Amino acid sequence: MNTPNSLLIRRSRRSSNLSFVALGLVAVGLVMMPYVVYQSVTSSMVMLFVLVIIASMWNLLAGFGGLVSIGQQAYIGIGAYTVIVMADLGVHPLIGVFFGALTSAMLALPTSWLAFRLRGDYFAVGTWVIAEVYRLVMIKFQFVGGADGKSLVGLSGLDPVMRSALTYWFALGIAILTVLGCFWLLRSRIGLALTAIRDDEVSARAGGIDATRIKRIVYLVSAAGCGLAGGILVVDALRVQPDAIFSVSWSAYMIFIVIIGGIGYLEGPLIGALVFFAMQQFLAEMGTWYLMLLGVLAICAAAWFPKGLWGAFSQKTGFRLFPVGYHVAQRFDTPVDSRAPLFRN
Amino acid sequence: MQILDALAQGILLGGLYTLFAVGLSIMFGVMRIVNLAHGDFAILAAFLAILLVGETSFPVWLVVAITVPAFAAIGYFLQRTLFQQSLNSGPLSTLLVTFGMSIVIQNALLEAFSANPQRLDVGQLATASFPVGPIAIPYIGVLGLMLAILCIVAIELFLRRTATGRMTRAVSDDPDTARLTGANSRHIYGLATGIAFGAVAIAGLLLAARSSVEPTAGSMRLIFAFEAVVIGGLGSLWGTLVGGLSLGVVQTLVAHFDPSSSILAGHLLFLLVLAFRPQGLIPARSL
Amino acid sequence: MTTLLSVQEINVHHGQLHAVRDFSLDVNDGEKTAVIGANGAGKSTLMRAIAGTHRPTSGRIFLRGEDITDLHAGRRVEAGIALVPEGRRLFRSLSLEENLLTGTYRKRRGTWSLEAIFELFPWMKERRAKPVARLSGGEQQAVAIGRALLSNPDVLLIDELSLGLAPSIVARIYGMIPRVVETGCSVLFVEQNVAQALSVADRALCLLEGRTVLTGVASELERSEVEDAYFGVAHGRGGRKERNSDADS
Ligand SMILES: Nc1ncnc2c1ncn2[C@@H]1O[C@H](COP(=O)(O)OP(=O)(O)OP(=O)(O)O)[C@@H](O)[C@H]1O
Ligand SMILES: [Mg+2]
Numbered sequence: 001m002n003t004p005n006s007l008l009i010r011r012s013r014r015s016s017n018l019s020f021v022a023l024g025l026v027a028v029g030l031v032m033m034p035y036v037v038y039q040s041v042t043s044s045m046v047m048l049f050v051l052v053i054i055a056s057m058w059n060l061l062a063g064f065g066g067l068v069s070i071g072q073q074a075y076i077g078i079g080a081y082t083v084i085v086m087a088d089l090g091v092h093p094l095i096g097v098f099f100g101a102l103t104s105a106m107l108a109l110p111t112s113w114l115a116f117r118l119r120g121d122y123f124a125v126g127t128w129v130i131a132e133v134y135r136l137v138m139i140k141f142q143f144v145g146g147a148d149g150k151s152l153v154g155l156s157g158l159d160p161v162m163r164s165a166l167t168y169w170f171a172l173g174i175a176i177l178t179v180l181g182c183f184w185l186l187r188s189r190i191g192l193a194l195t196a197i198r199d200d201e202v203s204a205r206a207g208g209i210d211a212t213r214i215k216r217i218v219y220l221v222s223a224a225g226c227g228l229a230g231g232i233l234v235v236d237a238l239r240v241q242p243d244a245i246f247s248v249s250w251s252a253y254m255i256f257i258v259i260i261g262g263i264g265y266l267e268g269p270l271i272g273a274l275v276f277f278a279m280q281q282f283l284a285e286m287g288t289w290y291l292m293l294l295g296v297l298a299i300c301a302a303a304w305f306p307k308g309l310w311g312a313f314s315q316k317t318g319f320r321l322f323p324v325g326y327h328v329a330q331r332f333d334t335p336v337d338s339r340a341p342l343f344r345n
Numbered sequence: 346m347q348i349l350d351a352l353a354q355g356i357l358l359g360g361l362y363t364l365f366a367v368g369l370s371i372m373f374g375v376m377r378i379v380n381l382a383h384g385d386f387a388i389l390a391a392f393l394a395i396l397l398v399g400e401t402s403f404p405v406w407l408v409v410a411i412t413v414p415a416f417a418a419i420g421y422f423l424q425r426t427l428f429q430q431s432l433n434s435g436p437l438s439t440l441l442v443t444f445g446m447s448i449v450i451q452n453a454l455l456e457a458f459s460a461n462p463q464r465l466d467v468g469q470l471a472t473a474s475f476p477v478g479p480i481a482i483p484y485i486g487v488l489g490l491m492l493a494i495l496c497i498v499a500i501e502l503f504l505r506r507t508a509t510g511r512m513t514r515a516v517s518d519d520p521d522t523a524r525l526t527g528a529n530s531r532h533i534y535g536l537a538t539g540i541a542f543g544a545v546a547i548a549g550l551l552l553a554a555r556s557s558v559e560p561t562a563g564s565m566r567l568i569f570a571f572e573a574v575v576i577g578g579l580g581s582l583w584g585t586l587v588g589g590l591s592l593g594v595v596q597t598l599v600a601h602f603d604p605s606s607s608i609l610a611g612h613l614l615f616l617l618v619l620a621f622r623p624q625g626l627i628p629a630r631s632l
Numbered sequence: 633m634t635t636l637l638s639v640q641e642i643n644v645h646h647g648q649l650h651a652v653r654d655f656s657l658d659v660n661d662g663e664k665t666a667v668i669g670a671n672g673a674g675k676s677t678l679m680r681a682i683a684g685t686h687r688p689t690s691g692r693i694f695l696r697g698e699d700i701t702d703l704h705a706g707r708r709v710e711a712g713i714a715l716v717p718e719g720r721r722l723f724r725s726l727s728l729e730e731n732l733l734t735g736t737y738r739k740r741r742g743t744w745s746l747e748a749i750f751e752l753f754p755w756m757k758e759r760r761a762k763p764v765a766r767l768s769g770g771e772q773q774a775v776a777i778g779r780a781l782l783s784n785p786d787v788l789l790i791d792e793l794s795l796g797l798a799p800s801i802v803a804r805i806y807g808m809i810p811r812v813v814e815t816g817c818s819v820l821f822v823e824q825n826v827a828q829a830l831s832v833a834d835r836a837l838c839l840l841e842g843r844t845v846l847t848g849v850a851s852e853l854e855r856s857e858v859e860d861a862y863f864g865v866a867h868g869r870g871g872r873k874e875r876n877s878d879a880d881s
Binding site: 296 | 373377378379381427430431434435436437438439440441442444445446447448449452453455456564567568571572575579606608609612613615616619620623
């Protein structure tokens with residue numbers, strides 16, 4: 001058999017050290033930013049970091065776990081509300097952000113029991129419904145402000161410039177942690193199992209991999225990451241508004257970023273987030289036309305360039321920033337037997 | 346008494362939900378894909394009809410007779426081009442493509458018609474009702490329920506009594522083998538999507554005739570349709586009817602006591618079914 | 633005798649895997665040709681390439697002199713090619729009769745009708761409305777053959793008819809092949825059991841790793857010669873080559 005072993009070796013050959021040095025330099029540069037640029041720049045970059053975080057999480061879920069969710073805004077919202085509630089209890093908001101990740105993951109567990117009963121495309125819509133449920137339940141609680149939302153206490157005493165820089169560094173740190181966390185996760189045994197599942201779920205199960213458990217872990221990690229992002233958003237904005245924080249637009253952003261950047265590549269969300277961020281800066285005042293443009297781009301990319309920008313680039317050059325040793329498979333064929341019978345009465 | 350009224354209204358509302366859900370059920374049944382722009386296409390149909398009624402002197406029945414077949418044709422065409430292309434590029438692509446489509450349609454409608462809710466003018470039909478004992482039954486609700494049942498009967502007859510319908514079920518079981526017995530699966534996929542789009546166009550027109558709709562109403566319609574399908578049980582159109590009716594009744598009954606919780610109650614019914622009866626209320630039986 | 637099906641120099645790939653290499657074959661009118669070969673030799677891939685569910689990367693396929701390489705599987709059914717796929721692949725949610733009737737979708741004329749199938753397999757008639765999942769393996773194989781016959785093919789392709797069936801059942805099903813050939817249909821079939829294949833076929837060919845390593849008139853082939861070809865001994869590849877077939881389908 002002449003399977004392309006050579007390809008696998010080539011992937012992990014190049015990039016390793018060099019790219020980490022480069023990434024380290026970029027990170028140092030980003031850390032210095034508050035000293036060199038205006039506050040307005042750093043504060044808009046907090047949004048970029050949030051986008052990187054949520055897109056990386058969605059990429060982990062959909063690109064590596066095969067779970068297309070359009071309900072991750074549920075965990076953004078839960079993260080945000082956790083920070084609010086913890087701050088009311090006297091916990092520092094920046095600490096509260098980590099509790100946000102924890103509550104998100106904790107709620108993701110029972111949620112996964114329900115959502116995982118739905119397969120394929122129905123899973124996607126199911127997660128959306130569940131996110132709606134979280135929103136509708138949250139606005140029933142008056143102690144978090146009901147449908148109006150609530151302001152964050154505990155940071156108001158800080159000097160605005162200091163607070164802005166602090167938020168920036170915090171968001172940057174979390175974004176770096178998330179990306180490295182994904183990298184680490186995919187290099188671990190879980191990453192290996194994910195590859196096996198993606199290549200052939202039936203054989204992977206037969207080979208003793210508990211595919212559901214692996215997917216559930218990925219789902220929980222992704223929820224935790226989105227919880228962090230929600231926490232950052234509330235620390236940045238100092239208030240939470242349920243319709244905005246639980247908005248399906250977050251899913252739209254994640255999807256757009258990952259598709260454009262390259263699904264199933266760790267680098268994809270980084271590239272995609274930069275592209276999206278740039279578009280947002282320059283085109284957002286076009287309003288509905290801008291959103292239509294995003295939609296059309298996403299359609300074209302998903303239908304004709306499923307590998308996205310990074311996929312096209314790395315295929316041409318063989319270059320990977322993060323050598324995880326594999327990338328997304330083109331097709332997961334549904335085995336005939338797993339198809340439910342149809343049109344029965 | 347008022348409960349009885351709410352019950353009747355709920356059943357009629359459920360008929361409308363069923364009309365939305367049928368197309369979703371078919372597309373998932375045959376191609377295993379969900380069109381996330383499903384609800385948005387219904388709203389698009391409604392706005393096009395509103396435009397036609399407003400800009401021409403066509404009577405409403407003619408507008409309906411144009412819109413519904415036009416949407417069926419659009420469905421066939423989209424399947425043969427964009428959806429087929431995305432089916433070929435991977436399992437996630439159709440979801441992402443239709444999600445993008447949903448964003449495009451919503452914003453295009455916002456751009457063209459503004460965010461104001463609009464209504465399809467069907468004259469007397471929108472408000473007229475007939476009394477049954479102490480409660481008033483609106484004609485338009487009855488029309489919706491009847492159309493839903495009619496749609497299901499027609500689709501069932503197609504699937505069971507015609508050669509193409511038989512082949513559609515075969516393609517749904519195993520497209521590869523269906524090809525070996527002569528099917529052109531792409532054409533069959535096109536037909537299934539055409540049926541789905543025709544049905545959802547009817548649903549959209551009916552929705553806009555009952556009450557005014559805004560350009561972004563499609564997402565919620567997709568969610569209700571999806572809930573109806575899951576509550577009823579995947580793979581069974583009559584199950585979808587039961588699911589649609591249950592959803593309509595629960596929403597209306599809860600709204601009777603607490604209007605702000607009506608939609609949440611529908612979602613909770615969906616979650617309950619998912620938790621305790623994942624095969625749905627009317628699961629697919631073997632032949 | 634005229635050439636009915638002519639496969640010329642086809643190559644078929646599964647991604648990077650070269651499954652069928654420079655394969656050529658002529659099937660004449662009314663001829664029974666057996667394809668034998670070890671697991672993973674590329675037999676199913678070959679059949680699927682001829683039936684049109686898997687496109688060859690190069691080479692042409694002709695039916696009655698007409699190039700059918702660019703036709704999709706459905707059109708090839710219309711042209712007169714039908715495949716009984718490996719593992720039978722009946723439609724689970726269709727009844728027995730409906731499964732058979734899917735074969736009539738392209739409406740080719742010929743001797744085979746529902747009645748003719750019921751005559752060939754009389755037990756089917758009273759169980760026509762039953763779901764196929766409850767049929768035994770042999771019965772399912774018969775339905776799969778009936779389904780293919782109902783498209784009234786000129787060439788009937790059968791992929792591993794005997795898969796998972798008891799020898800007596802296999803013999804019974806092979807027993808109806810002469811009836812099929814009588815109606816003017818050529819048969820090209822894949823069979824793992826060499827003795828079985830040679831006893832039914834007029835001609836046989838042996839595939840090894842995608843290449844034809846032996847062809848001949850079935851009755852003239854030596855058993856040892858076939859076995860050597862089967863395992864690749866004659867080609868100096870040294871002993872048995874174990875393959876698993878789980879990547880199939
Ligand atoms: N869908 C597929 N994707 C990738 N490789 C495949 C696929 N189907 C078959 N192969 C590979 O192609 C080669 C030929 O397979 P094929 O199924 O044609 O063999 P075969 O002779 O029919 O074997 P068997 O006797 O087990 O049925 C094998 O190496 C197999 O692993
Ligand atoms: Mg085989």
